[in-house]
Amino acid sequence: KKIQGVHMDTDVLFLKIERLRRLYRSEILTVPVERGDNGTFGLGLSDDNEVLRLHHDANAQVIEPGDQVISVEGVPLGRGPLSRLLAERFAERQAVTLTLSRAEPSTSTAPLTGDVFATLKLLRADGSLLQEYPSDLWRFRPDAAWGACWTLRVPRGVACASLQLQRSLLFTDPPVGSAVLQLDSLPAEELHTAWHGLRPDASRWSSSRSRPLGSSSLAGEVLISVRRYRESSSVSPGGHSLHSFDNGWESADEFFAPLLPEQHAPAPLKPIAEPSPIL
Incomplete structure (x- = not known):
């Protein structure tokens, strides 16, 4: 049984990591x-x-x-x-x-080297995980734009998004730090860009630092551009929708299941055909 004759709205979240900086305590x-x-x-x-x-x-x-x-x-x-x-x-x-x-005193501020990746997590109000989406692996460069971004539908029950920065391909390793974005506080329909502190993971720092972690401790900072907007689809017999309806969804929950995020990576520009000079 397909969904027909219904006008449905869903929230869509666009989030992009613009830059990283000061990845030290x-x-x-x-x-x-x-x-x-x-x-x-x-x-x-x-x-x-x-x-x-x-x-x-x-x-x-x-x-x-x-x-x-x-x-x-x-x-x-x-x-x-x-x-x-x-x-x-x-x-x-x-x-x-x-x-x-x-x-912090005695903290090394030498630039981080190597590869990093991020994981976007959608969390419920109680902090439990609903969905997670890892990015591609990127070479860390504090002086350049990173470019990892996600565009995805926000399923029902999501209260906030957590962005975790990882240095290892092993998910069992503790993250460098994480930033939490409360989705309800985002400006409606506007692209908002701001620096967010990466809160350190206690298991990562406790063994190598004598000073305990406090609520004011950071493991780095990330510049995030984020926009939350409404996507509307009119679903009617014979009508055209932004989505394909070939699979016959049984419910709106199934229709609005989260999509895999789009991954954006740099690519060389195609050569431009120049006209022959007139001699």
Whole structure:
């Protein structure tokens, strides 16, 4: 018995890993900063909003070179520079609160080498696993876009998505860390890009670090673009749908079963045929 004469909606989730950075143990700090006598906060930043130097001493007690600025008053930076966000939203403020990450003492900040992959997990409200989708294996490069992404239907009962970063092809090895996205808090029908902290796996770090893991500990950061939107299909006799109806689904639950995610990988461009020069 096929589903006919019914208009059905389902949520579709698009999620893309844009970049990875600072894959070492660090902690999240919230600090107040203020403008100096010259009217600036005195922060010399990289293009990625990492503190390189301090131009004056107004914030020397709370900011150190190497700190990574994540947000201002809870507003995430995403891809944009700190200077733009301050000019657009906090130009009249003499003081603001920054959220930043700082490498923990004695932590090696040497760049990670080798291959990594990620697993997208769809979780129920109680934290139990509903579906999981691993990505392809990628060579880690903090200075370049990664490009792993998923496009999939969100089955009924999903409360949040967890993105886990792995360094081994063996799923029994503990992950580097994971970031959780609450789907209900995502802006409707909008593409949202922001940095998310990778919370470390306790079994991975406990044997090699004497300092216990806290709620503010990070194992790295991941830039994620995500969009949740509604997909509609009109199913009627003789009508055309976005989906094939050759298999005769028995229920809407079967019709909206999760699809395998699309895997995107770079490929060389085809050569462009150039016209012969006119001599």
